[in-house]
Amino acid sequence: MSTQFGFGIHGARVQIRALAANIVCVSVEPEGHALADSLFVLPQADAPGVQSGSQPDSQADANGLRTSALRVGRVDGALQFADAEGAVFLTHAASAWSDAEEALQVSQRFGADPTHALYGLGQYPGGAWDWRGRELLLAQSNQAIVVPCLISTAGYGILWDSMALTRFASTGDAFRFETDCADGIRYYVVWGPDFDRIVAGFRQLTGTAPLFPRWAYGFWQSKERYIDRTELLDTARRFRALGFPIDALIQDWKYWGEKPWSCMEWDDAVFPEPEDMLRELHDELHLRLMTTIWPVVGEGCALYEELKAAGQVFEYPHWAKGHIYDAYSAQGRAIYWKHVKQGLIDKGVDALWMDGTEPEFVSTHDPMDGVRACYAQRDTAMGSWRRVLNGYSMMTARAVYEGQRAQDNGKRVNGSQPRGKRVFTLSRSGFAGQQRYAAASWSGDIAATWQVLREQVAAGLNFAAAGMPYWTTDIGAFFTTGLGARFPDGNRDPAYRELYVRWFQWGAFCPLFRSHGTNTPREPWHFGEPGDWAYDALLEAARLRYRLLPYIYSLAWGVTAQGGTPMRPLAMDFRDDPATYAIADQFMFGPAIMVCPVLDPMFHEPRREAEVVGTAFLRTPEGVPGLRWSGFVDADSETPVFEKHVDELNGSWAGGPPPGLPFANYKLRWEGELAVDEAGDYEFLLYGNDGRRLWLDDELLIDGWQAKGIQTYTGRRTLAAGTRLRLRVDHTHRHGSAQISLSWRRPGSSPKSELVPAERRVYLPKGCDWYDFYSGERHAGGQTLSVATPVARIPLFVRAGSLLPLGPVVTHSEAQLGRPIEVVVYPGADAEFALYEDAGDGYDYEQGEFTLTRLVWDDAAMRLTRHAVHGHARSPLHARRYDQGDPVVLRDVPGGSVQLG
Known part of the structure; x- marks a missing residue:
C-alpha cells in the first residue's frame, strides 16, 4: 500500500503524501534545496485507508493518489484535488522560487472557484472578513495574529507550512502564498467538506487543545492596573458583596513594584505576603488570580542574570529597560519557567497572562516595524529570525506549559483530590499549534469605537476559522481616548456606557469572557448602581453566561476531544446557504445558539463635536493621501531617523518609542497639505501630552511646547472653500506613554446625527x-x-x-x-x-x-x-x-x- 507519489517539474521535485484519508501533504523542493522538518506541524503517521489497485492514480510512481475521501492527480500539467466522486475543488496551479537572503523566496498559486468565500489566516484589524479579492501581510503585531490556515466554503482547508514573513493575495479565480525565507514549498490540504472536519484536521496537524479549568470559562475582571494588595482585595470583596458573577481577577504589571520589569517577584511594599493574599482569594472569596508576565526581563534581576549568563537574551534594549529572552531555546525556556514557578506559581497564582509576545521589540502598530526589529537581532536557537519570525508566541507559551505539566503529572493525591492546576495562559499573540500549549489569545491594544467593535467580531471569527478555539478581547477596548477613541470622561459618559454594555454582551458569547483596559475603571459598579440601566444590563449578561456554563464547558470538552470550535462563522454550520458567506456580524455559539451582537449606538450619541482630520483632507508633500511622519532623536535635531507614510495624525505609544528613537526626549513631526471643502470657521484640536505645536502655512496656530500631561489645545481659523494649507505638527516627548492626535470641528459638523432605531x-x-x-x-x-x-x-x-x-x-x-x-x-x-x-x-x-x-x-x-x-x-x-x-x-x-x- 502506497501513501505517496511524486514527479519532477521545472527543476524541482514535487511529492504528495497522504497523512489521513482527508489530509495530504504537498512539498516542492527546488534542485539543490531540501525541506527540513516543520517547525510547528507535529510528526504525522501515515494513515490507513489509502487505496491501492490497478487504477493509474493509485500507483506511487504514476500521476495520482486516491484515498477513501480524496483524489489527487496531474491534469494538463497542474495538480488537481478532488473529492471521492472526482469533483475538483482546488488546483495547484504554479510554484515559483528565486534566490533571496539566506534561502529562497517562494510562491505558490492556487486555482479555486471564485464564488466560494475564504476565511481564516488569523486575527487582523480593519474588519476584513472574506479574503477573496484581498491582500494580507502575515506578520505578528500588537493587533494582528498570524495563523497560516485558510478555509474555503468549497469544503477544503490549506495549512501553509512556514513561520517566515508571508504574503497572501486573492484575485479572481486564484490565490497565492508568498514566503520570504524558505528552502522550498510545503502545504497541507484538508478536505471536509464539513468545516468541523477541516478544523479537526488542522488540530491533527498542529495539536490538540487541552481543557482549561472550568473557572476559565466564567468572567474575569482586569484593568491597568490594581496598584496594591488593598485595592485588589477590596475589588474582590465588592464583587462578592454585590453578588456579581465572577471567577477571576487579573493583576497587570507592577506587582513587582520598583524591581526590574517582569522579574517574576512580588514587591513586599505593594503586595506583601502574596501567599496569604492568594489564600484569601481562593478560600474565602472563591476567586482565581491571573498575573501578567512578559518575554522581556528587566536588567539586574535574578532571572535576567541567569538568562544572560547562559546567552539566552537578545542584545536589543527594550523600552522596559530589559531584554527579550530566546524562547526558541530549550535552555532559555527552562530558565524562564524556573523563575515563573518560583515567583508566581508556587505562591498560588492560577494562570499567566503573557503580554508583548509578538515579540514586542518595539512599541508599534505597524507590523513591518516589528519585522525589521526582529531581523536586527542575532539568530535564535532555531535559526534566523527570517525563518522563525511568526513563531515566538507559540514557543514562549511552550515554556510555561511544559514546565507546569512536568510538575503536575495528573495523578491523584491520597486517592481523592485532583493534583495540580490545569495550565491556562493568555497571550497577546499566537500561531498555529499554540493551542496545544493551553494558550488562548486576545486582540491587543484596541480603541473604544463602534467601528472597532464591529471589526473585532470579524477578527474573532477569522481566528476561529483558522482552527484556533480560544480568543477574547479587551471588553470596552484598551484605550478610551486616542487612536480614534473619544471618551475622555470614560465610564461617566453615557455614550461609553452604552458601548461598554454592548461589548460586554457580545463578550459573554466569546469563547473567553474578560474585561480590561486603561484610562477608566471597568468594574461594573463604575457604570452605575444596582437598578441603573447600565449596571443591570451588565449583570444580566454575566448571569446568562453563568447559566450557560454547562453548555459552554461541554463545548470545551468538544474542543479537546473532537477538535471542536465554540465561536463559529455562520458558514461553518450553513455552508449550503450562500447568503451566510458575507455575514460577519452574526455567528453560532456552539451548535445551538446564534448570536447577533448590537454594533451601533442606539440610545446615547458618542462625542461628535470633533473628529480626527481624515485622509480625505490630507496630502503628503509627495501628493499621496495622508501625511509624512518623521522621527528625530531629540527636540533640536532636523535629521530624521525615519520617514513613513500615515493616513492621519492619531498616535499612541503605550510603552516605548516609535522604532529607532530613544526612550525619552525624542521629537516627532507630521507634514503635508490640508484641503478644506467648505467655507467657514474651523477649530483645530491638538490632543495629547508633552510638547505640541501646529503650523498652518507659516502661522504657529497652537504652541504648547512646554506642556505636560494629557490635555487638548485649540486654535481657530476662518477658511474659504477650496483652501489648501501647508500643515506641520511637531511633538516632543519627555517620558512614559505618549499620545497625540489632530482633530477638528468643521462648519456644520456640530449638530447631532440621528441615532439608529433600537433594532x-x-x-x-x-x-x-x-x-x-x-x-x-x-x-x-x-x-x-x-x-x-x-x-x-x-x-x-x-x-x-x-x-x-x-x-x-x-x-x-x-x-x-x-x-x-x-x-x-x-x-x-x-x-x-x-x-x-x-x-x-x-x-x-x-x-x-x-x-x-x-x-x-x-x-x-x-x-x-x-x-x-x-x-x-x-x-x-x-x-x-x-x-x-x-x-x-x-x-x-x-x-x-x-x-x-
Whole structure:
C-alpha cells in the first residue's frame, strides 16, 4: 500500500503524501534545496485507508493518489484535488522560487472557484472578513495574529507550512502564498467538506487543545492596573458583596513594584505576603488570580542574570529597560519557567497572562516595524529570525506549559483530590499549534469605537476559522481616548456606557469572557448602581453566561476531544446557504445558539463635536493621501531617523518609542497639505501630552511646547472653500506613554446625527427553523427579521432541533458543581448533545475521571432519553411533555420519579 507519489517539474521535485484519508501533504523542493522538518506541524503517521489497485492514480510512481475521501492527480500539467466522486475543488496551479537572503523566496498559486468565500489566516484589524479579492501581510503585531490556515466554503482547508514573513493575495479565480525565507514549498490540504472536519484536521496537524479549568470559562475582571494588595482585595470583596458573577481577577504589571520589569517577584511594599493574599482569594472569596508576565526581563534581576549568563537574551534594549529572552531555546525556556514557578506559581497564582509576545521589540502598530526589529537581532536557537519570525508566541507559551505539566503529572493525591492546576495562559499573540500549549489569545491594544467593535467580531471569527478555539478581547477596548477613541470622561459618559454594555454582551458569547483596559475603571459598579440601566444590563449578561456554563464547558470538552470550535462563522454550520458567506456580524455559539451582537449606538450619541482630520483632507508633500511622519532623536535635531507614510495624525505609544528613537526626549513631526471643502470657521484640536505645536502655512496656530500631561489645545481659523494649507505638527516627548492626535470641528459638523432605531436586522439561515431565545417564538429559516434591541438584551436565536443545558444562577463557577441542570429542548428536529462534567480542574480527566452523558431528543415522540456514555450521570432528568412547537423544559430534579435512558 502506497501513501505517496511524486514527479519532477521545472527543476524541482514535487511529492504528495497522504497523512489521513482527508489530509495530504504537498512539498516542492527546488534542485539543490531540501525541506527540513516543520517547525510547528507535529510528526504525522501515515494513515490507513489509502487505496491501492490497478487504477493509474493509485500507483506511487504514476500521476495520482486516491484515498477513501480524496483524489489527487496531474491534469494538463497542474495538480488537481478532488473529492471521492472526482469533483475538483482546488488546483495547484504554479510554484515559483528565486534566490533571496539566506534561502529562497517562494510562491505558490492556487486555482479555486471564485464564488466560494475564504476565511481564516488569523486575527487582523480593519474588519476584513472574506479574503477573496484581498491582500494580507502575515506578520505578528500588537493587533494582528498570524495563523497560516485558510478555509474555503468549497469544503477544503490549506495549512501553509512556514513561520517566515508571508504574503497572501486573492484575485479572481486564484490565490497565492508568498514566503520570504524558505528552502522550498510545503502545504497541507484538508478536505471536509464539513468545516468541523477541516478544523479537526488542522488540530491533527498542529495539536490538540487541552481543557482549561472550568473557572476559565466564567468572567474575569482586569484593568491597568490594581496598584496594591488593598485595592485588589477590596475589588474582590465588592464583587462578592454585590453578588456579581465572577471567577477571576487579573493583576497587570507592577506587582513587582520598583524591581526590574517582569522579574517574576512580588514587591513586599505593594503586595506583601502574596501567599496569604492568594489564600484569601481562593478560600474565602472563591476567586482565581491571573498575573501578567512578559518575554522581556528587566536588567539586574535574578532571572535576567541567569538568562544572560547562559546567552539566552537578545542584545536589543527594550523600552522596559530589559531584554527579550530566546524562547526558541530549550535552555532559555527552562530558565524562564524556573523563575515563573518560583515567583508566581508556587505562591498560588492560577494562570499567566503573557503580554508583548509578538515579540514586542518595539512599541508599534505597524507590523513591518516589528519585522525589521526582529531581523536586527542575532539568530535564535532555531535559526534566523527570517525563518522563525511568526513563531515566538507559540514557543514562549511552550515554556510555561511544559514546565507546569512536568510538575503536575495528573495523578491523584491520597486517592481523592485532583493534583495540580490545569495550565491556562493568555497571550497577546499566537500561531498555529499554540493551542496545544493551553494558550488562548486576545486582540491587543484596541480603541473604544463602534467601528472597532464591529471589526473585532470579524477578527474573532477569522481566528476561529483558522482552527484556533480560544480568543477574547479587551471588553470596552484598551484605550478610551486616542487612536480614534473619544471618551475622555470614560465610564461617566453615557455614550461609553452604552458601548461598554454592548461589548460586554457580545463578550459573554466569546469563547473567553474578560474585561480590561486603561484610562477608566471597568468594574461594573463604575457604570452605575444596582437598578441603573447600565449596571443591570451588565449583570444580566454575566448571569446568562453563568447559566450557560454547562453548555459552554461541554463545548470545551468538544474542543479537546473532537477538535471542536465554540465561536463559529455562520458558514461553518450553513455552508449550503450562500447568503451566510458575507455575514460577519452574526455567528453560532456552539451548535445551538446564534448570536447577533448590537454594533451601533442606539440610545446615547458618542462625542461628535470633533473628529480626527481624515485622509480625505490630507496630502503628503509627495501628493499621496495622508501625511509624512518623521522621527528625530531629540527636540533640536532636523535629521530624521525615519520617514513613513500615515493616513492621519492619531498616535499612541503605550510603552516605548516609535522604532529607532530613544526612550525619552525624542521629537516627532507630521507634514503635508490640508484641503478644506467648505467655507467657514474651523477649530483645530491638538490632543495629547508633552510638547505640541501646529503650523498652518507659516502661522504657529497652537504652541504648547512646554506642556505636560494629557490635555487638548485649540486654535481657530476662518477658511474659504477650496483652501489648501501647508500643515506641520511637531511633538516632543519627555517620558512614559505618549499620545497625540489632530482633530477638528468643521462648519456644520456640530449638530447631532440621528441615532439608529433600537433594532437590528437578523438573517435566519436556511435549512431549519429558529426560536427567539427570550420569547420562544418560532420563525422559519431563510428570512431576515427586524429584531428589537433594548439595551439590556443581545438578540439570540436557537436552532430548532437543539438541546440547551443550563445551570442555576451562581456567583462563581464552582457553585454550580453538583447542582441541578435544566435542559431546554427546542423541537423541530431530532437532536443530540454530549453533556460533559468533571472536577473542574486538574488532569484527572485525562485518566478518564469525567462523566459524559448523551442526551437524545426524539422529535416525533417528543421524548428525551439519557445515555451514560462515560462515567455515571449524577442526577436523573425529569421530563414533561409540551404541545408541539413549544420549547420543552426538562428540569434536573434530584430523586425525580422519571428515569430516562
